[in-house]
Amino acid sequence: MYAQMVTSEATQDDPEKLAAFQARIDAGEKIEPKDWMPEGYRKTLIRQIGQHAHSEIVGQLPEGNWITRAPTLERKAILLAKVQDEAGHGLYLYCAAETLGVSRDELTEALLAGKMKYSSIFNYPTLTWADIGAVGWLVDGAAIMNQVPLQRTSFGPYSRAMIRICKEESFHQRQGFDIMRKMATGTEAQRRMAQDALNRFWYPSLMMFGPSDKDSVHSAQSMRWKIKMNTNDELRQKFVDQTVPQAEYLGLTVPDPDLRWNAEKGGYDFSEPDWTEFFEVLKGNGPCNAERLAARQKAWDDGAWVREGLMAHAAKRAAAPLAAE
Amino acid sequence: MSAVVDLDAAMFEGLCRLGDSTLVLGHRVSEWCGHAPVLEEDIALANTALDLIGQTQMWLGLAGEVEGRGRTADALAFHRDVWEFRNLLLVERPNGDFGHTLMRQFLFDAWHQPMLAGLAQSQDARVAEIAEKAGKEVAYHLERSADLVIRLGDGSDESHARMQDALDMLWPYTGEMMVPDATDIALAEAGIMPDLTGLRGTWDALVRDVLAEATLVIPDGSFMHKGGKQGQHSEHLGHMLAIMQFLPRAYPDATW
Numbered sequence: 001m002y003a004q005m006v007t008s009e010a011t012q013d014d015p016e017k018l019a020a021f022q023a024r025i026d027a028g029e030k031i032e033p034k035d036w037m038p039e040g041y042r043k044t045l046i047r048q049i050g051q052h053a054h055s056e057i058v059g060q061l062p063e064g065n066w067i068t069r070a071p072t073l074e075r076k077a078i079l080l081a082k083v084q085d086e087a088g089h090g091l092y093l094y095c096a097a098e099t100l101g102v103s104r105d106e107l108t109e110a111l112l113a114g115k116m117k118y119s120s121i122f123n124y125p126t127l128t129w130a131d132i133g134a135v136g137w138l139v140d141g142a143a144i145m146n147q148v149p150l151q152r153t154s155f156g157p158y159s160r161a162m163i164r165i166c167k168e169e170s171f172h173q174r175q176g177f178d179i180m181r182k183m184a185t186g187t188e189a190q191r192r193m194a195q196d197a198l199n200r201f202w203y204p205s206l207m208m209f210g211p212s213d214k215d216s217v218h219s220a221q222s223m224r225w226k227i228k229m230n231t232n233d234e235l236r237q238k239f240v241d242q243t244v245p246q247a248e249y250l251g252l253t254v255p256d257p258d259l260r261w262n263a264e265k266g267g268y269d270f271s272e273p274d275w276t277e278f279f280e281v282l283k284g285n286g287p288c289n290a291e292r293l294a295a296r297q298k299a300w301d302d303g304a305w306v307r308e309g310l311m312a313h314a315a316k317r318a319a320a321p322l323a324a325e
Numbered sequence: 326m327s328a329v330v331d332l333d334a335a336m337f338e339g340l341c342r343l344g345d346s347t348l349v350l351g352h353r354v355s356e357w358c359g360h361a362p363v364l365e366e367d368i369a370l371a372n373t374a375l376d377l378i379g380q381t382q383m384w385l386g387l388a389g390e391v392e393g394r395g396r397t398a399d400a401l402a403f404h405r406d407v408w409e410f411r412n413l414l415l416v417e418r419p420n421g422d423f424g425h426t427l428m429r430q431f432l433f434d435a436w437h438q439p440m441l442a443g444l445a446q447s448q449d450a451r452v453a454e455i456a457e458k459a460g461k462e463v464a465y466h467l468e469r470s471a472d473l474v475i476r477l478g479d480g481s482d483e484s485h486a487r488m489q490d491a492l493d494m495l496w497p498y499t500g501e502m503m504v505p506d507a508t509d510i511a512l513a514e515a516g517i518m519p520d521l522t523g524l525r526g527t528w529d530a531l532v533r534d535v536l537a538e539a540t541l542v543i544p545d546g547s548f549m550h551k552g553g554k555q556g557q558h559s560e561h562l563g564h565m566l567a568i569m570q571f572l573p574r575a576y577p578d579a580t581w
Contacts, residue, residue, distance in 0.1 A: 064358035071572035071581040084371035303362020309484025
């Protein structure tokens with residue numbers, strides 16, 4: 001889940017228009033960019049899609065950290081393909097947000113100014129090669145939980161972006177699991193790296209779904225608008241239920257002494273992550289927040305001359321036919 | 326220098342030159358991941374790196390096969406030291422700013438494309454097949470790098486100055502690509518690889534046209550660095566290999 005804690009905007013539109021809009025959503029119709037929509041719907045979507053796009057872009061950094069150290073040519077190629085996909089996901093999502101009237105540059109500037117967030121998970125470091133496996137297996141696994149239902153979201157461009165993204169994400173998760181499998185069945189050192197990666201990424205992965213939102217007014221509004229399809233707790237439970245048997249298959253131990261199967265509910269009971277840590281990470285106090293944002297700021301600043309140069313050339317080209325006349 | 330060259334040894338050498346150049350350039354380009362000036366360039370750089378790493382797998386895979394000592398592409402990539410690498414000096418130049426990375430790519434692509442066209446005519450079917458596949462990818466690399474060199478060379482004052490600076494810095498590393506040694510000559514005579522001197526005309530014409538349209542000036546002076554393809558590298562390559570080869574070297578018993 002790459003968009004967390006998205007607060008839905010209150011809306012003060014004409015009640016009749018609102019009712020008609022809600023009826024379209026309830027009937028399963030897609031809302032398209034030129035259709036009338038409540039201001040709150042538009043703003044909430046910009047925030048959510050923008051945050052998701054930023055997560056794809058910032059998410060390149062922890063994986064890029066290992067592209068230059070990938071242990072085989074094939075692993076390097078696969079990781080490059082994956083990170084390239086993520087940049088592509090960022091692109092579709094920024095385009096989807098643009099249909100709501102906000103430019104990619106505006107969203108980027110809001111990210112760099114700290115006015116917009118990206119997923120908390122990317123503020124954790126990738127310390128060993130097994131972390132690249134854990135990121136694919138757990139982080140992309142958690143993202144898929146959220147994104148599969150969002151293929152049915154009410155906003156047409158977002159829904160279509162999600163359909164494309166989900167196809168690629170399932171490949172990402174499989175490559176992550178494949179790295180973990182290789183590590184978990186490898187040498188003693190590799191097995192220890194795999195366990196260590198699971199230990200460090202387990203709770204941050206659970207945090208990706210955000211705190212319990214069952215009583216949240218904002219979540220209820222987003223769910224009525226079909227911008228949010230499930231509660232955070234539902235998705236977290238689904239993720240745990242899917243992932244624990246995979247960890248067992250790998251011979252790895254989920255770092256939760258209270259984890260146990262609950263036959264009555266047909267799911268696992270598990271420990272909550274440390275929400276204090278989560279809120280600290282959101283405030284900018286995670287292990288890598290400063291580096292991640294500094295890297296994006298540097299790319300933006302260092303790239304300014306390139307963007308300006310391209311615009312200058314385009315302006316010359318546009319002027320050339322006029323000058324020739 | 327002996328006129329008698331063992332053809333298998335020459336072929337191993339020639340294939341390492343191709344595979345090491347794509348590996349080292351692919352690695353350099355991959356260092357940009359997440360740091361490009363615009364999102365489209367993040368995608369293009371990753372895609373270029375991916376193509377080059379894929380080509381490396383094919384060239385070094387064939388090199389290992391020709392050598393016949395059981396070394397795989399990975400063994401060659403991750404278990405040779407600097408003096409055994411045969412890549413061109415141009416491709417190990419550090420990324421510098423985006424202008425340097427782009428100019429390096431263009432100067433290489435302008436050679437790579439006619440080189441692959443020549444290799445596609447190889448008497449050795451395995452070489453021809455790899456070249457055919459790689460040629461399709463590299464045609465796109467060249468289209469992109471030439472287009473961006475023109476746009477940034479003939480862009481703003483700053484982009485022009487940065488592109489000219491990149492050209493001035495990198496130009497002396499381009500001679501090596503078209504100066505054959507005994508290995509290159511033996512491979513050309515056997516019809517396995519093209520005559521490098523024959524690439525000069527195509528390269529010159531392409532580079533001059535693009536740089537002229539980019540309003541960039543080819544530096545004076547004829548001095549050219551050489552030695553990369555004989556294993557005499559700059560200090561930069563060792564640092565790259567230290568990073569690239571870390572895992573297989575640190576955990577020699579592991580498979581990944």
